[in-house]
Each structure stands twice: as structure tokens, then as C-alpha cells.
Amino acid sequence: MRKNKILAALTAVLCCSLCVAxxxxxxxxxxxxxxxxxxxxFHRFTLAESIVKSDSAGVxxxxxxxxxxxxxxxxxxxxxxxxxxxxxxxxxxMDGHHMQxxxxxxxxGNSVASWKSGFELxxxxxxxxITGEPPKAMWDSIDSLAGVYHIKVAIHNHWKGMSIxxxxxxxxxxxxxxxxxxxxxxxxxxxxxxIDAVYGLKKLQGHILAIHLKDADEANNPKANDVxxxxxxxxxxxxxxxxxxxxxxxxxxxxxDADYRPSNLPSVKEEIEYxxxxxxxx
Numbered sequence: 001m002r003k004n005k006i007l008a009a010l011t012a013v014l015c016c017s018l019c020v021a022x023x024x025x026x027x028x029x030x031x032x033x034x035x036x037x038x039x040x041x042f043h044r045f046t047l048a049e050s051i052v053k054s055d056s057a058g059v060x061x062x063x064x065x066x067x068x069x070x071x072x073x074x075x076x077x078x079x080x081x082x083x084x085x086x087x088x089x090x091x092x093x094m095d096g097h098h099m100q101x102x103x104x105x106x107x108x109g110n111s112v113a114s115w116k117s118g119f120e121l122x123x124x125x126x127x128x129x130i131t132g133e134p135p136k137a138m139w140d141s142i143d144s145l146a147g148v149y150h151i152k153v154a155i156h157n158h159w160k161g162m163s164i165x166x167x168x169x170x171x172x173x174x175x176x177x178x179x180x181x182x183x184x185x186x187x188x189x190x191x192x193x194x195i196d197a198v199y200g201l202k203k204l205q206g207h208i209l210a211i212h213l214k215d216a217d218e219a220n221n222p223k224a225n226d227v228x229x230x231x232x233x234x235x236x237x238x239x240x241x242x243x244x245x246x247x248x249x250x251x252x253x254x255x256x257d258a259d260y261r262p263s264n265l266p267s268v269k270e271e272i273e274y275x276x277x278x279x280x281x282x
Contacts, residue, residue, distance in 0.1 A: 029279035030244060035272070036061030038212055038255035039068060040105065041264050046071030047079060048093060053265045055097035057272060063131060063210070063253050065105045066118065079104070080121060087124060101125060102251060103154065103210060106132040112141050119149040129154050129209050131184045133165055139174055139181075146180035154184035154209040159192035159222045166193040168203035175207055183207045186255070187234050188214025192224050197239045201246070210251040211243075213275070226257035229271045236278055244282050 029035065036059050042050035047064060048071035054062050066080040074093055075086035082090065094101060104127055106118040115138065122130050129152035134142045146153050155174055160166040165174070168185070175181045183204045187197045189212075201208070215232035218224040229236060254271050256264040 028282075029276070030248075030282070032247075032249035033243075033279070034061050034102075034251045035059050035275065036063065036102075036251055036253045037268060038063040038105070038253040039065055041254065041256040041268060043068065044259070045263070046073075047090075048073040051094060051097050051099050053263065053268075055099060057265065057268050059254075059272070060098055060100055061251055061253075062099055062101050063103045063105060063251070064101050066107055066121065080117075082121070082124075084124075090125075102128045103131055105156070106130045108132065110135050110138070112138065112145075115142050116145055119145050119151055122151050123149050127151060129182070131156050131210065133158070133163055134174070134181075136164060136174070139178055143178035143180045152180055152182050152209055154182050156184045156212070157186050157189055159189050160194075161222055167195065168200045171204060172207070181207075182209035184210045184212060186212035186214055187236075187239060188212070188216045188226060188232070188255075188257075191216045191219040191233050192222050194220045197234050197236075198242050201239060201242045205246050208243075208246075208248060208250060210253060212253055212255045213271070214255050214257065228267055229254075229274045230278075236274075237281075240279055240282055 037054045037057065039050045039062055042053055046069050051062065064079055068079050070077060070079055070082065070086065074089045075082060104122060104125065108114045108118045118130060131154045133156055134153060142153060155165055155171050157163055157165040157171065165171050171183050185200055185204060185208065190197055190200050213229065215227050215229050215234045216224040217227045217232045219233050254268055256267060258264065260267055
């Protein structure tokens, strides 16, 4: 009986190891690129559920969203409302799933007070930067807050008609004179506005804090669909070669706008496999 239990335990360990190896077979991307998942990908789920899914995908970094419900495993409220005890539970939960939260997408509105609350939350969570789209009228105020809290702001782009940051030039305009601003280009949103990914990355060289990795099935169409990486119009090989040329160091977050049922997890695993295959050839 004891021998059978030992054999069963060894088999379980071996299977677990094989599972991890199957998920991430080609870990040859530049060492300074930290692959993770932006949790908008799992926005129908709680933060706790999203962490479990991200762990099963074989990544170790996540970008949370301030609006996301955390789940009973942590606290029955949104991340923006987390208590100190909730942070302790969150840290333990992430440690148990080999996960690190380095940034958060912040929906903070148009008031200084709301952005200050966002920076307070980011400080308590020990984040490196906030991702968001700061209102133009608040650039100076938000940059000052970022300096006070020593937390950068990574400006994200949606498409033309939805965001003032649809073009890299508008992101550069915000960064100019604001030393605490950087960029988080979304490679799948750019094509909707007719922006080539390599062109955009070149324009933002030296300012990129993170990447949202996404593809679109059509260019010059704000209603283009989010499709699996490599199935759309973005030239990822050229984009990754450009990041390598820039000696980029930072986070690359897979993000899905598509809503596959029961979840986006299978497509995320496919995208990670695609990422590993492309970056292994750089």
C-alpha cells in the first residue's frame, strides 16, 4: 500500500512537470521580456479566478484592472476597494499561484481625487506603474501625483474615435514635459486606426513601459475583431524584431477583447505558444 502511494505521488509530480513543459516549450524570448496576461482577458471572472487561469497558462505576471471583483478567496469587493487584510490575502493567493502583479489598468475618471486614490491603491499593491488614459486637462496634475508616489503612468491607446491616444504622436505629446509618463502600446488597437505596429513602436522608442499583445482581423476599421495572434494583420515577427533592436526591457501582456466561452483560456494558451515560436527565431 505504501509503495503504491509513493508511486502515485511520483506520477503526479511527473505529470505536473510535463504539463508545465507542454505549456511553455520554447522559452527563448529575450530575457528582459516578461510575458504576462492583462486580466481584461478574463473580465467575466473574478480576480482570484483570473489568477488561477493565468497560472495554468504558464505565465508569472499579470496586469489587474481596478474595477475587477476579487472573489471570496480574497474579498467580496472590487480591487479598488481592497482592505489591508485583503492585500495580505491577495499576496498569499498570488504566491500560491506563482504570480506577480506589476501593474494595474486604472479607470480613474476626471478628478484629481480619483487619480490620487488610484495612486494610493497602486502604492499599497506595490505596483511599478499604472496603465490608463489620463485626460489631457489633467496631464500636469497626474504627472505630479506619479512623481509623488514614484509610480509611472503607461499611456494606453484605443482606436481613433474612442481615444485621444489613437496615434503615437498624441502619446508623445502627453509624455513631453511629463517625466513620469510612458507608453503601453496596444498592437491590436493600432491597425483599427491605420497605424502599423512597427511604425508605432519606432515612434515610441525609449518610452515603452509595457506592451498589450493583440491582433485584429482588419486594418482601417474601428470595428475590426480581435483574433488570435498571427491570424490578423499585425506583423508580429517585425514588431518583435523592432523591440529587440530597441533593446526593450519590460512587460508584454497578452490581452483578449474576444469573449470565447466558456473562457478565453484556450486561446490564450494558443497565443503563448505562438509567441514562443516567433520569439524563439529572433
